[in-house]
Amino acid sequence: MTAWIKIALRNLIKNWRRSITTALAIALGFASVSLFAGFTEYMYSGIRAVAIYGTSGGHLKIFRKGFLEKGQLDPARYLLYPKDIKAVDDICRGNPDIIIVTPQLRISGLASNGKVSTIFVAQGVVPSAIEMFAKKSDFVPKKKGLFETLKLSEDKMYGVGMARGMARMLDLKKGSYAVAFTNTLEGQMNALDIEVLQLFDTGSDMNDKVMRVTLAFARELYDTDGADRLAVLLDETRHTELVRDQLQRLFTERGLDLEVKTWKEMSQWYKNVKIMFDVIFTFLFIIVFFIVVMSVINTMSMAVVERTREIGTLRALGLKRKGVMALFAVESCLLGLLGVIWGAFLTFLGWWFVEVIEPTWIPPGLTNRAIISIKLVPESILYSFIFLMILCLIASIIPARKAARQNVVDALGHV
Numbered sequence: 001m002t003a004w005i006k007i008a009l010r011n012l013i014k015n016w017r018r019s020i021t022t023a024l025a026i027a028l029g030f031a032s033v034s035l036f037a038g039f040t041e042y043m044y045s046g047i048r049a050v051a052i053y054g055t056s057g058g059h060l061k062i063f064r065k066g067f068l069e070k071g072q073l074d075p076a077r078y079l080l081y082p083k084d085i086k087a088v089d090d091i092c093r094g095n096p097d098i099i100i101v102t103p104q105l106r107i108s109g110l111a112s113n114g115k116v117s118t119i120f121v122a123q124g125v126v127p128s129a130i131e132m133f134a135k136k137s138d139f140v141p142k143k144k145g146l147f148e149t150l151k152l153s154e155d156k157m158y159g160v161g162m163a164r165g166m167a168r169m170l171d172l173k174k175g176s177y178a179v180a181f182t183n184t185l186e187g188q189m190n191a192l193d194i195e196v197l198q199l200f201d202t203g204s205d206m207n208d209k210v211m212r213v214t215l216a217f218a219r220e221l222y223d224t225d226g227a228d229r230l231a232v233l234l235d236e237t238r239h240t241e242l243v244r245d246q247l248q249r250l251f252t253e254r255g256l257d258l259e260v261k262t263w264k265e266m267s268q269w270y271k272n273v274k275i276m277f278d279v280i281f282t283f284l285f286i287i288v289f290f291i292v293v294m295s296v297i298n299t300m301s302m303a304v305v306e307r308t309r310e311i312g313t314l315r316a317l318g319l320k321r322k323g324v325m326a327l328f329a330v331e332s333c334l335l336g337l338l339g340v341i342w343g344a345f346l347t348f349l350g351w352w353f354v355e356v357i358e359p360t361w362i363p364p365g366l367t368n369r370a371i372i373s374i375k376l377v378p379e380s381i382l383y384s385f386i387f388l389m390i391l392c393l394i395a396s397i398i399p400a401r402k403a404a405r406q407n408v409v410d411a412l413g414h415v
Contacts, residue, residue: 008331018299019335025295026339026388029288031346033384036284038351038374040277045375047274048237051267056104056125056133058231059240060247061261062088068261071228076185079105079226080258088230088258091250097239099136102129103227105218109182111194111211113170120166120180122211124218124227127152133233152197157216159197165208172196180211184223192221240264292339292388296332296395301402321405328400329393336392340385351376 012019051057063071067078080088085103092101105124110117130152153159160180162172172178174196181191194213202210219225234243244260251258264270351374359372 005330005334008327008334011331012334015299015302018302019338022295022299022335023339023342026292026336026392027342027346029292030340030343030384030388031350033285033288034343034347034376034381035350035374036281037380037384038347038376039372040281041375041377041380042373043277044270044274046370047267047270048263051263051270052233052237053133053136055123056102056130056231057263057266058102058133059234059237059263060232060244061263061266062101062230062232062247063228063259063261065257065259067228075228076224076226079185079224079228080230081226084256084258085227085230087254087256088251091247091254092232095243095246097234097236097243099233099235100129100132102126102231102233103215104229104231105215105222105224105227106229107182107213107218107222109180109221111166111170112179112181113172113176114179116170118166118169119209120211121206121209122160122213122218124213124215125152126215127154129231129233136233136235152212152214154214156195156197157214157220158192158194159214160194160217161198161200161212162196163202163207163210164199165202166210167196167199169208174199180221182221184221186223188223190221190223192217289391292391293395296335296392297398299335301399325397325400328396332392332396333389336389339392340388343388344381344385347376347381350374 052059062080064078064080064084071078080103089101092098103126106121107124108119108121111120112118152161167173167176170178176196178194178196179191180194181189184190194211194217198212200212201207213221215227219227232243232247234240240262244262248260251260354372354374360370361372
């Protein structure tokens with residue numbers, strides 16, 4: 001095998017210009033795929049952070065069965081009341097993967113400044129839980145101000161966070177007062193004063209309708225002591241499915257009429273963006289595939305033409321067709337290895353450049369500028385290396401078969 005490698009290296013060095021060109025094509029393809037995979041992972045982690053931490057949604061959500069289908073029609077019937085919340089809390093307390101279980105209540109109604117009214121939708125949350133979710137977020141760019149932590153207070157039950165678009169419609173600023181009113185679960189009109197503690201952006205067309213309120217405020221406005229969901233925060237995102245199955249089994253065993261949904265099941269936005277980037281990644285990989293294949297085939301085909309007499313000599317000395325094919329296969333693998341090594345260097349160079357420059361952009365669904373980051377994924381780099389090596393080997397088959405099938409006499413007389 002050592003002899004084959006020496007011969008292959010000699011041939012590659014002899015045609016060093018062509019070899020370098022082919023290796024660079026492979027390197028650029030490898031770097032492009034690896035860097036885009038790193039950017040894709042950055043996007044996935046960002047969207048995951050928004051779904052889990054940014055809205056205090058949690059890794060898991062617990063509902064009464066049927067709430068997602070009929071909860072809007074008959075909310076009182078599908079709420080979780082204190083005894084239900086306590087039962088769930090007792091079960092979750094024994095699970096070491098669970099950090100916190102917090103009740104939430106979504107409400108809707110009208111907000112008014114005394115002159116103008118507009119529709120609002122809000123999620124009642126426990127203020128102390130918001131801080132816990134913010135601390136546990138594993139999305140690095142948040143430290144650059146991507147997410148605004150809601151500053152609701154247990155002491156100010158009537159303090160709210162309001163979307164900037166809604167605040168503009170009502171001509172409200174931080175510290176302004178307004179009124180929120182809606183129907184209670186019993187159908188009676190109820191109204192409460194609100195104080196705007198914080199303004200935030202949703203990054204969506206709901207920027208003129210969203211408020212964040214304390215759970216106590218939401219309960220008082222709806223005149224209930226229940227919650228429509230329980231958000232569960234875990235220590236590790238990778239434990240989501242495992243804990244979901246464990247909780248669902250325990251709920252069934254104890255006769256609790258509850259269902260557990262993961263953050264992926266509840267986040268259609270994540271699904272849509274993931275599908276989009278998967279399609280882009282596939283399209284990019286197909287382009288790289290053709291570039292690598294055509295480059296290797298062209299290099300090997302030219303080598304076959306230029307080394308026809310050499311091939312004839314080897315065949316005359318007793319080298320079998322399989323040996324000729326093996327020779328070209330080794331050359332192709334060495335080209336691929338050289339290209340991947342250069343590609344790995346370009347990948348780290350691109351990653352370093354992005355980390356140093358810290359370019360910013362506005363991600364879909366957000367209005368704050370975020371720093372672009374590339375997460376190096378060892379598994380993706382390894383898979384790209386294996387795939388490109390296999391690709392180079394396959395690409396060498398066509399010219400290698402052509403070289404092996406040449407007539408010995410004709411090959412020796414080739415000019």
